[in-house]
Amino acid sequence: MTGAREHAVLPAGPRLWWGAIAALAALVAVALGILYGGADGPGAVDARVGAAADGAGASWRNVALATDFLGEPGGAAMLVGAAAAVALLLRWPRAALFVVAGPGLAVVATKLLKPLVGRTIHDGHLSYPSGHTAFLTAFALAVALLVTGRLRPGGAAGPSLVLVTATAAGAAMGWAQVTLGAHYPTDALGGWCTALAVTPATAWLVDRTAARQAGRMSDAPQPERR
Numbered sequence: 333m334t335g336a337r338e339h340a341v342l343p344a345g346p347r348l349w350w351g352a353i354a355a356l357a358a359l360v361a362v363a364l365g366i367l368y369g370g371a372d373g374p375g376a377v378d379a380r381v382g383a384a385a386d387g388a389g390a391s392w393r394n395v396a397l398a399t400d401f402l403g404e405p406g407g408a409a410m411l412v413g414a415a416a417a418v419a420l421l422l423r424w425p426r427a428a429l430f431v432v433a434g435p436g437l438a439v440v441a442t443k444l445l446k447p448l449v450g451r452t453i454h455d456g457h458l459s460y461p462s463g464h465t466a467f468l469t470a471f472a473l474a475v476a477l478l479v480t481g482r483l484r485p486g487g488a489a490g491p492s493l494v495l496v497t498a499t500a501a502g503a504a505m506g507w508a509q510v511t512l513g514a515h516y517p518t519d520a521l522g523g524w525c526t527a528l529a530v531t532p533a534t535a536w537l538v539d540r541t542a543a544r545q546a547g548r549m550s551d552a553p554q555p556e557r558r
Contacts, residue, residue: 338542341430341474342535343481346491350532353495357528361461364522365449368460372452374516381517385510392511399508403464408435411471419478430538431474438470438530439463442523453516461522462515465505469527472501477535498528 342350368375374382401407412432419427446458453459476497480490506520515523 338426339424339481340539341427341478341481342532342539343477343484343490347536349491350535354529354532357525361445361522361525361529364518364525365445365451365460368449368451368516368518370450372456375518378516378518382510385507385517396508396511399468399504400464400512400514403467403505408467408471412436415471415475424478426538426542427478430478430535431471433538434474434531434534435467435470435527437534438466438527441526441530442466445522445526451516451519453519454513459515460519461526462506462509462519463523464509465502465515465520465523466527466530468505469498469502469524470531473498473527473531474535477531499524502527 402411412435415431416428419425419431442461442463445461449458449460451458451460473494476494480494484490485493502520502524506515506517506524509515509520510517
């Protein structure tokens with residue numbers, strides 16, 4: 333499917349709902365960045381949550397390492413490549429673009445925010461917000477948006493399922509980052525919020541760009557038949 337007949341990646345019904353979530357997530361991400369800007373250690377919330385994550389056994393550490401791999405370049409490329417390939421097999425190029433651009437822009441946003449916030453961990457490594465958490469959250473959010481957009485569950489079931497999926501993915505990666513000592517818990521929360529802010533906006537932008545392109549193609553003069 334191409335052009336105007338192609339399915340939107342952001343369902344029309346809950347667009348205002350997603351706009352509100354994205355705006356709220358952006359506010360929380362900014363507020364946390366201001367609160368922990370320039371800090372070089374855990375806050376009170378970080379200390380409490382981090383203490384609960386301490387003492388994970390070898391088996392749980394292996395789970396954390398496997399989860400962490402999904403946010404590394406190799407693991408991320410595997411996930412995004414597989415999702416994009418499925419979208420192309422379904423003749424849905426807009427979806428293929430979205431599963432690449434959504435997580436990609438979420439990670440770019442974290443890289444831009446880190447030097448602005450200036451929070452550090454482990455000898456000066458910038459930590460806020462967590463790029464790994466932002467990636468997996470954005471990827472899960474993008475895939476769930478596409479699936480529910482095609483299945484079209486009624487009422488609030490679709491948006492609720494998408495949000496639960498994105499939250500579960502963010503929580504899993506956030507836990508892995510804290511367990512491995514790579515990030516503070518509030519870094520993971522910031523990464524989750526960054527993904528919730530960036531991914532719906534990316535979906536809207538992809539749909540709008542595709543609609544404009546389809547409009548230009550329909551307005552173009554058609555060749556005369558002889």
